[in-house]
Amino acid sequence: MKRIVSAVTGFGMIATSLATAVVAEENRVTATPEPVPTLSTLNPAIAGDPWRYELHFYLWATEAGGEALGRDFTISFNDIIENLNFALMGGLSAYKGKWMTYGELIYADIRQDSEKSYKISREDLDFDIKVDAVADADIQTTVVNFGAGYKMVETPTYRLYGTFGVRYLELDSQLTLNLNKRSFDAESSDSYWDAVVGLNGRAAINDRWFVPFVLDVGTGQSDLTWQAAAGVGYSLGRSDIVVGYRYMDWDLPDDDLVTEYYMAGPMIMWNYRF
Numbered sequence: 001m002k003r004i005v006s007a008v009t010g011f012g013m014i015a016t017s018l019a020t021a022v023v024a025e026e027n028r029v030t031a032t033p034e035p036v037p038t039l040s041t042l043n044p045a046i047a048g049d050p051w052r053y054e055l056h057f058y059l060w061a062t063e064a065g066g067e068a069l070g071r072d073f074t075i076s077f078n079d080i081i082e083n084l085n086f087a088l089m090g091g092l093s094a095y096k097g098k099w100m101t102y103g104e105l106i107y108a109d110i111r112q113d114s115e116k117s118y119k120i121s122r123e124d125l126d127f128d129i130k131v132d133a134v135a136d137a138d139i140q141t142t143v144v145n146f147g148a149g150y151k152m153v154e155t156p157t158y159r160l161y162g163t164f165g166v167r168y169l170e171l172d173s174q175l176t177l178n179l180n181k182r183s184f185d186a187e188s189s190d191s192y193w194d195a196v197v198g199l200n201g202r203a204a205i206n207d208r209w210f211v212p213f214v215l216d217v218g219t220g221q222s223d224l225t226w227q228a229a230a231g232v233g234y235s236l237g238r239s240d241i242v243v244g245y246r247y248m249d250w251d252l253p254d255d256d257l258v259t260e261y262y263m264a265g266p267m268i269m270w271n272y273r274f
Contacts, residue, residue: 056091058269066261106143144168194220
């Protein structure tokens with residue numbers, strides 16, 4: 001009888017051990033795996049700060065100029081308006097935590113037609129020669145800026161981002177000259193990619209008024225490019241209006257048709273946040 005009791009007791013202990021092992025295995029298999037750490041879980045401040053966006057629409061009353069074929073040239077804002085076929089200016093910025101991104105497009109298509117008559121006098125002739133000349137010029141300018149920034153300073157009345165990005169410039173020009181029924185065509189298309197670094201800031205004057213500013217410099221396919229802009233803005237809640245002045249400049253390779261180019265003038269901007 002003792003042997004039977006011992007056998008039963010031993011069998012019960014073995015069964016209990018097996019049952020415990022099976023339950024432990026099931027719990028291990030069905031247990032929810034630990035989540036993989038992400039940037040949001042490692043930094044809760046980022047997870048709690050959603051992306052914020054800001055659209056920029058503006059009118060830049062710019063003049064353009066520089067140096068081409070060794071001679072200075074300037075196209076005033078009035079000339080640009082009189083001969084403007086199409087223009088598009090705008091941008092988008094996004095903010096999350098200490099980071100920001102930005103993108104901007106400036107495009108202008110300018111076409112100018114002119115017709116003049118010239119008189120040429122020669123000493124061996126008793127009369128003047130009349131020459132009719134018709135010149136048609138089509139100039140397209142494209143500027144693209146995009147990049148990112150990191151907030152270096154922030155106080156209740158002031159913020160400053162250090163920015164890094166890319167600037168793209170494309171100059172396409174076509175010239176047609178009709179001289180006494182003879183036609184001459186000339187075309188040029190040049191583009192430049194440059195890396196830029198700079199500062200983007202905003203200082204509050206009071207609850208409504210503020211001063212925004214941008215400054216950057218860079219190089220790449222151009223010898224040097226830089227821009228500076230500043231203004232005064234008034235906040236309307238989800239939007240604001242800014243009036244200021246902007247200057248952009250490129251020092252281009254000496255063997256190109258245009259060796260220096262700039263765009264400068266006052267601007268008015270409307271920003272909308274969402």
